[in-house]
Amino acid sequence: EIVLTQSPGTLSLSPGDRATLSCRASQSVSSTNLAWYQQRPGQAPSLLIYAASFRATGIPDRFSGGGSGTDFSLTISRLEPEDFAVYYCQHYGISPGITFGPGTKVDIK
């Protein structure tokens, strides 16, 4: 079973700051099977990044993803007010299916 760990649990930043979020897998995974989601309060999660580094449709270029093996990252170059939310990494594959990390909350400092 693949376990995803995210750090930090909470990131307190100001609008305009750069945010770097980490996702670590318990074993090496293919980068093609790693995604990032954003969840705003009261809303469903929405896909930001898939295959570790590809932005989903309509996602602004201030969001970028990277990494390989067991260590992946999501970077928001300049935080906009609407970016303050919870971010989840996800591994998807045939076995055991889908795994989510516990999330990183980006809140306003």
Place this chain on the structure above:
Amino acid sequence: QVQLQESGPGLVNPSETLSLTCTVSGDSINNYYCTWIRQSPGKGLEWIGYVSYSGSTNYNPSLESRVAISIDTSKNQFSLRVTSVTAADTGVYYCARSRGYSSPLPLWGRGTLVTVSS
């Protein structure tokens, strides 16, 4: 515009069965994988399982003994059943769609809150 909409009872008695339906509008459900995910109050996301357009399923091992997901392509719907529910099954249930079992989830429903309580 493709949309997913969850529906079902918002309150379920302990030990009974939770049943939800996800209706897809704006596109055929054929050739997609349909997934259920839940989120307990104030907690993270938990994958429940998925069903393919052909009816094959894959479940979270921690829930497999109590969960069944099915698909009805004629109605463009897929469904979730969770038996013997407890308070731990309380949460927001989301349906989502993907291109395959090894694909991300670009399209989600808005979610429906299910409370398990007598």
